[in-house]
Amino acid sequence: MLKAPNLSAVDWLTHGFGQRDSVxxxxxxxxxxxxxxTVAEAGDGVAEADGLVTQQPGVVVGVRTADCVPVLIVDTQQRAVAAVHAGWRGSARNIVAVAVRELISRYGTRLEDLSAAIGPSIGVCCYEVGSEVARLFQNSTPETNGRxxxxVINERQLREAGVQxxxxxxxxxxCEAQDYFSFRREREQAGRMTSFIGVI
Ligand SMILES: [Zn+2]
Incomplete structure (x- = not known):
């Protein structure tokens, strides 16, 4: 299990970015x-979403990925959390900013109290995309050329949303085949890693 130092520093929090062999x-x-x-609150009956938030102690929220970006967010003052799944479609819609807005509107979150962690995902080394997809991001990532x-796109979106x-x-x-599933590498055989966060 991969842990983020900034989230590990919060002693009432549980979190992790899953790997192949994670329990x-x-x-x-x-x-x-x-x-x-779509970012929903855990337990509100929404069946489909790509982000979950909760403030309920004991409720651990998670997203499953294999190349897409898992993002975990905590409000260290209001003790609220979010787990976000950001592939290119979610990133094009700035789902991390949606999650930040949900935290603010539901729990009274202040931006300065947020810490976020971006987990393992397919890197710019390996993520070639078609021109239609690349075009969606041409203003946010001018340096990428077909990749x-x-x-980094999600990091910038978080910072633009006010998360420092x-x-x-x-x-x-x-690249890290021994530790991580990759949909692009393994196709239909690819498993999924779960990334999770919750208030203990
Ligand atoms: Zn790579």
Whole structure:
């Protein structure tokens, strides 16, 4: 299990970015992911979303990925958390900013109290995309040429949303085959890693 230093520093928090062999705490609340920008509250009956928030102690929320970007966010004062799944579709819709807005509107979050962590995802080394997809990001990542750096895109979106404390794993799921599933590498055989966060 990969841990983010800035989230590990919060002693009432549990979190982790799953790897191939990870053993997970249970239960973890997840919902069907549909590459949307929908962020729901755990337990509110929403069946499909790509982000979950909660302020309930004991409720651990998670997202499942294999190349897409998992993002975990905590409000260290209101003790609220968010787990976000950001592929290129979610990133094009700035789902991390949606999650930040949900935290603010539901829990009275202040931006300065947020810490975020960006987990392993397919790196710019390995993520070639078609021109239609690249065009969606041409204003946000002028340096990429037919490749997308989804982790950096999400980092910038978090910072533009007002989150200053952002940690990045800097790990490519495609390159690090021994530790991570990769949909691009393994196709239909690819498993999924779960990334989770919750208030103990
Ligand atoms: Zn790579």
């Amino acid at each position: 997970y705490p249970s239960p973890i609340t997840t919902v069907k992911q549909i590459h949307s920008d 997308l750096d989804l982790a 404390n952002v940690w990045m794993a800097g790990v490519c799921t495609f």
